[in-house]
Amino acid sequence: MKPIKEQDELPELLRKMQAGGDGFRQPSVDYFEGLGERIVADERKVRTLGSRPNRRWLLGVAAAAMICLMAVFSFLRPSTGLPATSKNNTEVVANTSWEDQIDELETGEIEEYIDANILDFDLELLAEDVIN
Amino acid sequence: MTISLHAQHPDRELRLALTDPRQKERAFRELVDTYGPRLHAHILRMVHLSADADDVLQNTLVKAYRGMEKYRGDSKLYTWLYRIASNESLNWLDKRRRRLSVTPEQEGNWVDEKLRAEPYFDGDEAQRKLQAAIAGLPDKQRLVFNLRYFDEMPYQEMSDTLGTSVGGLKASYHLAAKKISAQLLQNE
Numbered sequence: 001m002k003p004i005k006e007q008d009e010l011p012e013l014l015r016k017m018q019a020g021g022d023g024f025r026q027p028s029v030d031y032f033e034g035l036g037e038r039i040v041a042d043e044r045k046v047r048t049l050g051s052r053p054n055r056r057w058l059l060g061v062a063a064a065a066m067i068c069l070m071a072v073f074s075f076l077r078p079s080t081g082l083p084a085t086s087k088n089n090t091e092v093v094a095n096t097s098w099e100d101q102i103d104e105l106e107t108g109e110i111e112e113y114i115d116a117n118i119l120d121f122d123l124e125l126l127a128e129d130v131i132n
Numbered sequence: 133m134t135i136s137l138h139a140q141h142p143d144r145e146l147r148l149a150l151t152d153p154r155q156k157e158r159a160f161r162e163l164v165d166t167y168g169p170r171l172h173a174h175i176l177r178m179v180h181l182s183a184d185a186d187d188v189l190q191n192t193l194v195k196a197y198r199g200m201e202k203y204r205g206d207s208k209l210y211t212w213l214y215r216i217a218s219n220e221s222l223n224w225l226d227k228r229r230r231r232l233s234v235t236p237e238q239e240g241n242w243v244d245e246k247l248r249a250e251p252y253f254d255g256d257e258a259q260r261k262l263q264a265a266i267a268g269l270p271d272k273q274r275l276v277f278n279l280r281y282f283d284e285m286p287y288q289e290m291s292d293t294l295g296t297s298v299g300g301l302k303a304s305y306h307l308a309a310k311k312i313s314a315q316l317l318q319n320e
Contacts, residue, residue, distance in 0.1 A: 008280070008305065011313035017262060022282050023255015024176050026169055036164030039193050040157045 062114045074103065143209045150200045160197055167210055168193075170283075171217050177278045178221035179228070180243045180267060182252040188224050192217045207292050214279075214293045222271050240268030240315075258316075265315040269308050276301055277308040 010018070146166075149159035171192060176185040195216050196203075203212050229235070234242050244264035247253045253260070266274055275294070279285045280301075287298045294301070 008309070010281075010309055013313055013316055014281070014309055017258065018281060020255075020259060022173070022177055023259030023263060024173065024252050025254050027172060027182075027252070029165075032164055032168035032172075033161070035168060035190065035193070036161035039164070039190065039197060040160060043194070043197055044157075 059114060063111065066110055066114065070103070144205070147200075147203065147205050147209055150203075156200070160200075163196070163209075163213075164193060167213050170210065171213055174214065174278065174283065175217055175221050176252065177263075177266075177282060178218070178274065179224055180263060181246055181250060184224060184228065185252075188217070188220050191224075192220045195220070208289075211289060211293050218275055218294065222275070225271055236270060237268065240264045243267035261316055261319050262312065265312040268315065269311060273304050273308040273311075276304045277312070280305045281309075 146159055146163060149155040150163065152159075168189070172185060172189050175188045175192070176182060179185050179188055192213070196213055199216075203209075207215075229239065232242075241264065244260060244267075247255075247260050247263055253263075255263070266277060269277065276290065276296075279290050279293070280287075285293070287301050290296075290301050291298050296304075
């Protein structure tokens with residue numbers, strides 16, 4: 001602190017007491033070193049948490065993408081009106097297995113799958129699907 | 133760039149380092165080492181209890197860390213830090229009074245009692261009475277009195293820190309000194 005230049009008119013009692021200081025003692029140097037370290041570490045954690053993708057937002061995007069995909073496939077799937085014979089069942093399954101499998105899934109199952117694997121979804125691909 | 137407190141413009145170099153993402157953490161630790169003790173003393177004189185001072189100092193430093201980009205260097209680094217510390221202390225005092233249902237008038241006696249068991253208070257009875265009298269002042273007067281009487285901060289720097297005119301600060305200090313003196317004489 002700069003040396004005091006201005007002179008104040010202090011009551012005599014306060015002038016006498018001023019040299020005695022405030023009566024408090026300072027924490028050790030370790031206290032301040034530890035404090036600096038702790039704040040830096042805490043702020044690092046806050047930054048890491050802040051940079052994690054928002055789980056709810058991801059879930060929303062993934063769900064929207066899945067619904068779009070299902071809508072597109074159900075619209076484009078050729079409707080023959082004929083029941084599949086047991087002979088060509090294997091062939092049909094081989095050709096359209098994932099489309100049929102998606103159709104057979106319950107909404108709850110889809111949501112459960114998305115919820116469990118949300119962090120594995122590629123955001124860019126999902127976003128593209130939503131746009132397309 | 134490396135920073136050194138012994139450099140010609142340590143404040144400026146420290147500020148530059150604090151705004152550089154690669155050096156920010158190291159520079160911040162240096163800032164705490166350099167200004168931490170002074171800030172702690174200032175805060176402790178405001179809130180009087182070391183447990184509260186620990187929290188207020190931490191809040192102050194976190195705000196400084198997060199707001200470093202906003203500090204433009206138009207005031208001294210410690211003036212800026214004092215401003216944050218002062219605001220944090222005043223907010224803390226306000227919340228504490230509400231939490232404990234203690235009026236500003238009762239606060240002097242409350243502090244007098246608490247200081248008897250305060251581990252960071254080594255003062256004698258006269259110093260305890262002085263702190264109790266200071267605690268009985270309105271917050272702004274307490275702040276001005278502490279900055280002037282103990283830190284011996286020049287009025288112009290106080291004005292920069294608190295955003296109050298020099299004339300207003302002088303009047304506030306004079307009034308605070310008179311009240312404290314009267315309180316101490318009454319206790320004798």
